[in-house]
Amino acid sequence: MRRIRNLLVLLLACVAAYYAWMHRPLSPVPWGDDNVETLRSLSIASLPPLPADSSNAVADNPDAAILGNRLFFDTRLSPNGEVSCATCHQPDLGFTDGLQKGLGIGESRRNTRSIVGVAYSPWLYWDGRRDSLWSQALSPLEDPQEHGSNRMHIVRLVTSEDTYRGMYQSLFGQPPDFSDATRFPIAAAPVDDPNLANAWAAMSDSDRQAVNKVYANIGKAIAAFERTVLPQATRFDAYVGAVLRDDKEQQDALFNKDELLGLQLFIGAARCTECHNGPLFTNHEFHNTGILTYPGELPDRGRIDGVREVLRNEFNCLGDFSDDPERRCDELQYVRRGPELIGATRTPSLRNVSQTSPYMHKGQLATLAEVLQHYNRAPDAMIGHNEAEPLGLTRPQLQRLEAFLRTLAAPSAR
Amino acid sequence: MCSRRLFLVLIAAVVTAQANAATTWTSQSGHFRLSVQSELNPVVINKIHRWSLQVVDADGAPVTGAVMSVQGGMPAHDHGLPTAPRISGQPEPGKYLLEGLRFHMRGQWQLEFTIEVGETRDVVIVAIEL
Numbered sequence: 001m002r003r004i005r006n007l008l009v010l011l012l013a014c015v016a017a018y019y020a021w022m023h024r025p026l027s028p029v030p031w032g033d034d035n036v037e038t039l040r041s042l043s044i045a046s047l048p049p050l051p052a053d054s055s056n057a058v059a060d061n062p063d064a065a066i067l068g069n070r071l072f073f074d075t076r077l078s079p080n081g082e083v084s085c086a087t088c089h090q091p092d093l094g095f096t097d098g099l100q101k102g103l104g105i106g107e108s109r110r111n112t113r114s115i116v117g118v119a120y121s122p123w124l125y126w127d128g129r130r131d132s133l134w135s136q137a138l139s140p141l142e143d144p145q146e147h148g149s150n151r152m153h154i155v156r157l158v159t160s161e162d163t164y165r166g167m168y169q170s171l172f173g174q175p176p177d178f179s180d181a182t183r184f185p186i187a188a189a190p191v192d193d194p195n196l197a198n199a200w201a202a203m204s205d206s207d208r209q210a211v212n213k214v215y216a217n218i219g220k221a222i223a224a225f226e227r228t229v230l231p232q233a234t235r236f237d238a239y240v241g242a243v244l245r246d247d248k249e250q251q252d253a254l255f256n257k258d259e260l261l262g263l264q265l266f267i268g269a270a271r272c273t274e275c276h277n278g279p280l281f282t283n284h285e286f287h288n289t290g291i292l293t294y295p296g297e298l299p300d301r302g303r304i305d306g307v308r309e310v311l312r313n314e315f316n317c318l319g320d321f322s323d324d325p326e327r328r329c330d331e332l333q334y335v336r337r338g339p340e341l342i343g344a345t346r347t348p349s350l351r352n353v354s355q356t357s358p359y360m361h362k363g364q365l366a367t368l369a370e371v372l373q374h375y376n377r378a379p380d381a382m383i384g385h386n387e388a389e390p391l392g393l394t395r396p397q398l399q400r401l402e403a404f405l406r407t408l409a410a411p412s413a414r
Numbered sequence: 415m416c417s418r419r420l421f422l423v424l425i426a427a428v429v430t431a432q433a434n435a436a437t438t439w440t441s442q443s444g445h446f447r448l449s450v451q452s453e454l455n456p457v458v459i460n461k462i463h464r465w466s467l468q469v470v471d472a473d474g475a476p477v478t479g480a481v482m483s484v485q486g487g488m489p490a491h492d493h494g495l496p497t498a499p500r501i502s503g504q505p506e507p508g509k510y511l512l513e514g515l516r517f518h519m520r521g522q523w524q525l526e527f528t529i530e531v532g533e534t535r536d537v538v539i540v541a542i543e544l
Contacts, residue, residue: 122462273520274491274519274520274521275518275519277459277460277518277519277520278459278460283459283460283496283518283519284460284518285496285518286496330462330513330514331462331497333514334462334497334498334499334500334513334514334515334516335497335498336494336495336496336497336498337498338494340493340494387491387492387493
């Protein structure tokens with residue numbers, strides 16, 4: 001009996017010692033020069049001016065942004081009058097929707113990405129199947145699970161509704177007259193729906209081109225609005241400012257010990273900045289990180305299919321509807337292909353990350369803790385090759401990383 | 415300890431300089447020397463850009479009409495470049511232009527240039543630290 005008691009005491013002492021060691025106080029190491037430069041590179045103060053979009057002549061036109069803003073929130077863009085861009089990109093949720101997969105007319109294929117700072121990315125969607133904000137904006141409108149609309153409905157609405165017509169005309173000139181129903185059907189689009197596709201195929205080439213031109217302009221106005229949705233300064237940015245000023249008192253006031261140690265891990269042993277780098281905490285690139293799919297659902301092929309789709313998209317940077325006569329499309333012209341892209345998806349920004357759950361391309365992981373555990377384990381990918389390697393971090397270290405990630409929330413995001 | 419740190423600092427300085435300024439490498443079999451000059455100085459991550467290249471033979475004479483290609487990646491991470499850059503010849507003797515290059519992580523990168531002139535084929539390995 002005494003032996004069992006002694007064993008229990010010993011066991012308890014071991015457990016207590018283990019926890020004491022795991023939670024031992026660690027005095028923060030002062031930031032070295034290299035680390036200070038890394039912190040500076042992550043700060044919102046390092047965010048460059050918006051990259052120009054030469055394919056969109058109204059990209060930075062304030063009137064286009066006003067038109068785009070209205071279109072973004074207009075549910076009439078869907079035939080049932082219930083779905084707008086903001087149905088999934090809700091400003092109060094960091095321009096996401098809090099769902100595993102977007103929910104429009106039906107359930108979309110993937111998780112809704114935030115549009116905060118999206119104008120900095122050369123690629124759109126998880127698989128990068130669009131190469132400009134304006135070409136991306138056109139895609140959900142005709143997706144049967146999202147707006148479920150068609151371009152004929154959209155261009156007729158914008159060019160006939162009183163307010164929109166005037167705004168459109170002042171930006172893009174006199175729109176074509178779409179009132180002749182024999183030439184311009186009520187509903188038509190080059191999509192899978194045979195009724196819409198047949199109606200589209202029956203139109204003349206020049207009429208289809210006229211519709212596409214207006215449709216592209218509508219996308220360009222929405223893009224002009226989306227370019228104004230930019231990240232706001234966070235507590236992390238204030239902390240970096242204090243580091244750069246060498247203001248220790250302010251540093252201590254802004255970050256507690258867990259957040260500081262989490263930041264040290266983030267730019268160090270946890271290797272997060274290999275992909276989550278720069279002031280938006282993303283390299284805008286495609287990586288396979290071994291995210292498992294749902295039971296009964298095929299693994300997502302990701303970028304390998306996204307590349308094929310963007311290259312054949314009629315609204316891509318090299319297409320007829322770009323406003324850049326020189327077709328400066330470096331990203332598209334030098335796009336990478338190959339097996340590395342199997343199962344790869346685009347690195348998301350981590351700004352506001354604590355407000356944009358669930359995570360990953362199909363919302364597979366519900367919490368930041370689950371995400372961090374996933375990267376700590378780095379399981380084999382279901383298809384392709386998981387680029388990540390197990391990190392071997394302890395549970396307190398993962399908790400500190402999560403504490404740091406929560407400092408990336410902008411006050412106005414929710 | 416101190417001398418080891420100094421050695422590492424010196425190595426880092428040399429390697430960083432390779433990424434910043436025009437630098438010359440000799441091909442594996444000694445047939446060519448390749449000089450590179452980035453339009454970005456210093457080279458930064460996440461920005462697509464161009465490099466000017468110059469190829470000379472073992473005697474230092476400009477090599478014109480070479481067929482060149484480039485592959486690369488991060489050996490430590492077992493992944494390639496995020497883009498598929500291409501090299502084109504330029505009117506000036508021995509000059510070439512590398513377009514569509516982008517790096518998306520800090521760390522050690524390696525570029526493998528293949529240079530072919532007639533029957534002669536050689537490879538230049540360029541290592542840079544970002």
